[in-house]
Amino acid sequence: MKYWATKKWSLTVIIYSFFTIFPIYWLFVLGLQPNFLNSTGLSLWPSTVSFQNFSVSFLNDEWVQGYLNATAYVFLNVILTLVVAVPAAFAFSRYKFLGNRNLFFWLLVCRMIPPAVVMVPMVQIAAIFNLVDTYLAVAIAHCLFNVPIAIWILEGFISSIPKETDEMARVDGYSTFGFWRTILVPQILPGLGVTAFFCFMFSWVELTLANALTTVDAKPIGVILKMVASPLGGVHIGIAAATSILTLIPGIVVAWLARNHIARGFSMGQVK
């Protein structure tokens, strides 16, 4: 009647892992095979391996530019979100102001606004500020769902630092800026990492707004992929599959870097 560590592996976990990885594996196989459309029937193993499809996606200027564009607005968004969210999270954690819990909820409301709802006004606002088709437009638009999440996660991290730390720093004569730089930020560094990971993730997978706000210069890779991979397109499945695999890589790398803190971040910092 032992509760854990009776077996090294759990069958359930293995089966579910298989279910998770299989479509991605198969997509990879599709990407490895040239001229997939000509072959008939199911193949779970690449019959001829070539990196032709991957190189197509890498050698085409427009596609490479798509990657760079996506990376650019994602990073801009992460920086913008962190700068905005850290002070707000600190305020929510430390001060009791009128309606602070309600405001905390209304932040969550921003997270639940479907991109479809704000798509049209976003484009109009971007047009007013002359920002259509720039990285900044997409980066600001993605703040819609990233800033609330960031504030929630960071609030959890900041609240786990005892309030006495602030008071002691004040007694020791730290200025506000000095306190932030030497005491607060180093302590919530893992929290900043997790928050950056989540902003990266949500900004990377979102395409409705990114598609609406860009036309030529700032078009992300996903929008280009959509033209090839949409139900009416389907021009070349091999290339679309190869490109899809390439869009997965940044996410997996960042997830691996943040692996020990992901769980806490997903609970939006609410599980200590």
Added chain:
Amino acid sequence: MTPAIIVMSLCALLPLIIIINYSVQDSFAGDHFYWVGLRWFEEISRSPEFWEAVLRTLIFSVIVIPLQFIIGVFVARKLFMKHQNPSFFIVLFSIPMLTPWLVVGFVWRLMMDPIYGPLSNAIQQAGITPDLNEVGWAWLTIIIMDIWHWTGLIIVLTFAGYLSISKSHFQAARIDGASPWSTFRYVEIPKLRKVLIIALLLRFMDCFMIYIEPFMITRGGPNVATSFLSLELIQTASIQFDLGKAGAISVFYLLVMITICWFLFRAMDLNSQPARSKT
């Protein structure tokens, strides 16, 4: 605080005000607006297409969320009980969530391809030929796809919840001779309550927003069988360019979501408030 307020009013409040503004006006030739009051709301309340889209979204959520919770909690429990070093699996289960949503739809449409799709081939072994042009198969594909896409979230969250339960609770349950089921029911579920509510909140929000994945599978078809509320909205706003009606749908959409999420948030907050004031 101030920078957050500025950014949020630019990217959340301002668009919402614009939408509410649209929802009470009619546009003519794109730039002439005149006041119509609540006429758009009356029109959508009488439109069967709109209510069918609402109903489809609700049915979808009601089918998918419980399935994800059952699978997710079960896998997370096994992962917590049996595995010494779970961070590899945590990353693995996060991969579907890190996949651009468009790619998710693309993969699962190919999985059901009648000639070379593995899933479709597996079903054909049983003597049935799945066809995405039939309502049932299109729904089944979208449901399996959504389970693949989001169950990882519940696993990771529940796992985080498990980590926060102190081991002495399990030891106490064991000494008292509790069966695994009663340990689960009376020790784990109450401890996981908050995390499960967060998961429900997140899942519910995303279920209601689902757009690009079903669009990639069948473009909302066959006919309109899988066009959910978001798709209906985007079609009204950017293809028919009917801004007033789209605004009214948006306002309705938000009101429903805010109401349901508010109850979930209260449930979570009441649960955590005493603990908060203690620290």
